[in-house]
Amino acid sequence: xxxxxxxxxxxxxxxxxxxxxxxxxxxxxxxxxxxxxxxxxxxxxxxxxxxxxxxxxxxxxxxxxxxxxxxxxxxxxxxxxxxxxxxxxxxxxxxxxxxxxxxxxxxxxxxxxxxxxxxxxxxxxxxxxxxxxxxxxxxxxxxxxxxxxxxxxxxxxxxxxxxxxxxxxxxxxxxxxxxxxxxxxxxxxxxxxxxxxxxxxxxxxxxxxxxxxxxxxxxxxxxxxxxxxxxxxxxxxxxxxxxxxxxxxxxxxxxxxxxxx
Amino acid sequence: xxxxxxxxxxxxxxxxxxxxxxxxxxxxxxxxxxxxxxxxxxxxxxxxxxxxxxxxxxxxxxxxxxxxxxxxxxxxxxxxxxxxxxxxxxxxxxxxxxxxxxxxxxxxxxxxxxxxxxxxxxxxxxxxxxxxxxxxxxxxxxxxxxxxxxxxxxxxxxxxxxxxxxxxxxxxxxxxxxxxxxxxxxxxxxxxxxxxxxxxxxxxxxxxxxxxxxxxxxxxxxxxxxxxxxxx
Amino acid sequence: xxxxxxxxxxxxxxxxxxxxxxxxxxxxxxxxxxxxxxxxxxxxxxxxxxxxxxxxxxxxxxxxxxxxxxxxxxxxxxxxxxxxxxxxxxxxxxxxxxxxxxxxxxxxxxxxxxxxxxxxxxxxxxxxxxxxxxxxxxxxxxxxxxxxxxxxxxxxxxxxxxxxxxxxxxxxxxxxxxxxxxxxxxxxxxxxxxxxxxxxxxxxxxxxxxxxxxxxxxxxxxxxxxxxxxxxxxxxxxxxxxxxxxxxxxxxxxxxxxxxxxxxxxxxxxxx
Numbered sequence: 001x002x003x004x005x006x007x008x009x010x011x012x013x014x015x016x017x018x019x020x021x022x023x024x025x026x027x028x029x030x031x032x033x034x035x036x037x038x039x040x041x042x043x044x045x046x047x048x049x050x051x052x053x054x055x056x057x058x059x060x061x062x063x064x065x066x067x068x069x070x071x072x073x074x075x076x077x078x079x080x081x082x083x084x085x086x087x088x089x090x091x092x093x094x095x096x097x098x099x100x101x102x103x104x105x106x107x108x109x110x111x112x113x114x115x116x117x118x119x120x121x122x123x124x125x126x127x128x129x130x131x132x133x134x135x136x137x138x139x140x141x142x143x144x145x146x147x148x149x150x151x152x153x154x155x156x157x158x159x160x161x162x163x164x165x166x167x168x169x170x171x172x173x174x175x176x177x178x179x180x181x182x183x184x185x186x187x188x189x190x191x192x193x194x195x196x197x198x199x200x201x202x203x204x205x206x207x208x209x210x211x212x213x214x215x216x217x218x219x220x221x222x223x224x225x226x227x228x229x230x231x232x233x234x235x236x237x238x239x240x241x242x243x244x245x246x247x248x249x250x251x252x253x254x255x256x257x258x259x260x261x
Numbered sequence: 262x263x264x265x266x267x268x269x270x271x272x273x274x275x276x277x278x279x280x281x282x283x284x285x286x287x288x289x290x291x292x293x294x295x296x297x298x299x300x301x302x303x304x305x306x307x308x309x310x311x312x313x314x315x316x317x318x319x320x321x322x323x324x325x326x327x328x329x330x331x332x333x334x335x336x337x338x339x340x341x342x343x344x345x346x347x348x349x350x351x352x353x354x355x356x357x358x359x360x361x362x363x364x365x366x367x368x369x370x371x372x373x374x375x376x377x378x379x380x381x382x383x384x385x386x387x388x389x390x391x392x393x394x395x396x397x398x399x400x401x402x403x404x405x406x407x408x409x410x411x412x413x414x415x416x417x418x419x420x421x422x423x424x425x426x427x428x429x430x431x432x433x434x435x436x437x438x439x440x441x442x443x444x445x446x447x448x449x450x451x452x453x454x455x456x457x458x459x460x461x462x463x464x465x466x467x468x469x470x471x472x473x474x475x476x477x478x479x480x481x482x483x484x485x486x487x488x489x490x491x492x493x
Numbered sequence: 494x495x496x497x498x499x500x501x502x503x504x505x506x507x508x509x510x511x512x513x514x515x516x517x518x519x520x521x522x523x524x525x526x527x528x529x530x531x532x533x534x535x536x537x538x539x540x541x542x543x544x545x546x547x548x549x550x551x552x553x554x555x556x557x558x559x560x561x562x563x564x565x566x567x568x569x570x571x572x573x574x575x576x577x578x579x580x581x582x583x584x585x586x587x588x589x590x591x592x593x594x595x596x597x598x599x600x601x602x603x604x605x606x607x608x609x610x611x612x613x614x615x616x617x618x619x620x621x622x623x624x625x626x627x628x629x630x631x632x633x634x635x636x637x638x639x640x641x642x643x644x645x646x647x648x649x650x651x652x653x654x655x656x657x658x659x660x661x662x663x664x665x666x667x668x669x670x671x672x673x674x675x676x677x678x679x680x681x682x683x684x685x686x687x688x689x690x691x692x693x694x695x696x697x698x699x700x701x702x703x704x705x706x707x708x709x710x711x712x713x714x715x716x717x718x719x720x721x722x723x724x725x726x727x728x729x730x731x732x733x734x735x736x737x738x739x740x741x742x743x744x745x746x747x748x749x750x751x752x753x754x755x756x757x758x759x760x761x762x763x764x765x
Contacts, residue, residue, distance in 0.1 A: 108391035345564030437550035455669025457694030
């Protein structure tokens with residue numbers, strides 16, 4: 001497995017990789033004035049954001065700020081109670097939702113072998129039977145899990161489980177890959193393998209949205225940053241701007257490692 | 262009791278042809294009934310676990326209650342159905358092993374539905390969001406959950422087998438306990454008891470327990486090989 | 494789609510269990526004839542001669558009659574004359590034939606607390622049981638034996654079933670189960686002699702009352718009426734009945750022994 005590709009190198013590659021998707025791409029995905037209220041509690045309010053093809057967006061913010069909720073809305077697992085969510089500048093569609101894949105913070109792996117988990121996903125995602133064996137082999141290599149292919153997925157280490165979950169999402173060949181804290185509780189070595197995998201996902205044409213608490217990781221990977229505070233977007237800027245000149249006191253405090261109360 | 266144990270050993274040791282005929286019919290009837298009950302009950306249990314539709318809670322309460330269906334009543338209902346005077350009379354199924362399988366399927370299916378619903382509902386809670394994010398269909402979700410819950414569902418099937426193999430009322434009524442045709446372990450035990458041959462009856466009971474133990478042991482061994490880290 | 498697949502699978506599983514296309518009849522019978530082993534003696538002789546298998550469903554007379562009323566069975570062998578005649582009169586049976594007799598006995602504990610061994614006939618015996626209030630277990634299941642027992646109490650001018658039930662207990666079970674109960678409770682009960690002689694759990698009980706003509710136990714055989722119940726295998730059923738009533742069949746009944754004792758006495762009258 002190669003070293004993490006330096007940010008500058010990848011940016012140089014980006015134009016050829018980025019929006020090279022077909023006309024049926026789900027991107028750009030946008031939220032306009034989206035709110036989400038459940039049982040009288042407002043969890044998201046007036047959120048407007050854009051996910052553009054080929055740019056890695058990091059969503060940051062304190063616990064409970066609404067980051068994971070944003071992913072669920074984008075994936076279509078929940079529906080906004082206010083405002084609009086659009087796929088490819090149009091209404092949300094089932095076909096659009098099928099172009100998006102999510103890796104949850106605690107991914108649920110089936111009680112089957114590593115290979116069987118991937119076979120299941122390939123089948124669910126409608127990959128033609130004849131192509132599945134080749135794709136399975138490819139995904140096992142991508143995750144570095146070939147040697148563990150016949151091991152029960154549930155006995156893998158956290159890092160291995162996370163890698164399996166990511167390549168399982170890639171079995172959908174998604175336009176948009178949503179990752180919810182993929183490296184929480186992982187050691188630096190495992191974290192680096194995940195980050196490499198994220199780069200490879202991008203190289204395959206997936207646009208990545210990453211929820212993370214790891215400021216260093218956001219610095220390494222993100223093109224754009226969305227900062228959420230108490231259900232509202234307080235900043236949406238290119239990564240360089242966000243890290244160099246945070247626009248709000250909350251973001252500055254977060255970056256400085258101070259507790260937001 | 263000593264007589265009974267001696268009788269049990271004698272029955273097994275002699276390998277008495279009549280005993281094996283009865284044992285094999287018992288196994289054939291009960292295992293077929295459990296297989297049918299699983300074919301009907303597992304998809305229904307899974308559907309009740311994950312789908313939301315009108316009448317669902319009524320169905321859940323009904324299947325839970327039907328777990329307590331008295332075998333004699335199940336037998337009576339199937340008798341009325343299969344009797345020459347009943348709607349399915351022309352099929353001539355009364356007093357055949359098929360009738361016994363139908364009666365035991367009626368008895369076992371509610372157990373399979375109710376227990377598998379619980380098992381699958383628990384797993385569904387864990388899998389739901391992941392599967393929905395993959396855009397899975399309801400049928401796909403049912404099949405995925407059934408497969409992943411297979412070890413627990415094996416125990417559910419065992420509970421069903423226990424009920425089928427142990428009951429006497431239903432098979433007595435629809436099978437008629439006809440020698441060489443519909444005589445199974447439990448009806449033989451009832452018959453020998455009614456003839457006052459208590460040692461033979463208890464001996465047969467011990468053989469029945471031994472069979473139940475063997476079936477359970479075999480399935481547990483299967484479970485063991487599935488439970489460890491390797492699968493394909 | 495899944496439903497259809499399941500149906501096909503289900504039928505595939507059931508198919509090999511369908512009964513082979515062999516020739517047989519179903520006999521609804523009282524338990525006493527079956528429990529004593531009579532059929533194991535008789536039927537192979539008949540089957541060897543005729544090629545017709547006989548499947549015996551042994552239940553109480555009451556249930557045998559009810560099953561036959563639904564057409565479930567081709568031949569009926571029971572012992573409750575009045576009920577049998579009603580069955581034929583209602584059109585469910587073709588004709589009732591006398592087949593054989595044996596007799597009822599009252600069994601009870603060896604100690605004989607009610608002094609039944611000194612009783613003069615069954616009427617006196619039942620009065621002694623009632624007076625001494627010793628426990629009597631009744632079948633209580635509408636079987637032939639139960640009907641007979643009720644008739645005997647009536648003839649003795651007693652009505653124990655309407656009493657407070659202290660000593661008269663209904664088991665609601667078959668003959669064997671009732672005998673097990675009577676032996677367990679050190680109680681008395683009425684049983685046919687065939688069941689008693691072949692019963693394996695006699696405990697300390699003895700026959701205390703026997704030999705009264707009122708204790709005769711006649712068995713009848715009836716072909717279930719194919720006009721009322723079209724599924725009835727009338728031809729083979731009639732062959733079986735003819736054989737039972739023939740000199741050969743009657744001799745076979747006489748030849749049946751348990752512990753060297755003859756239990757059934759043929760009494761067919763050749764009317765045609």
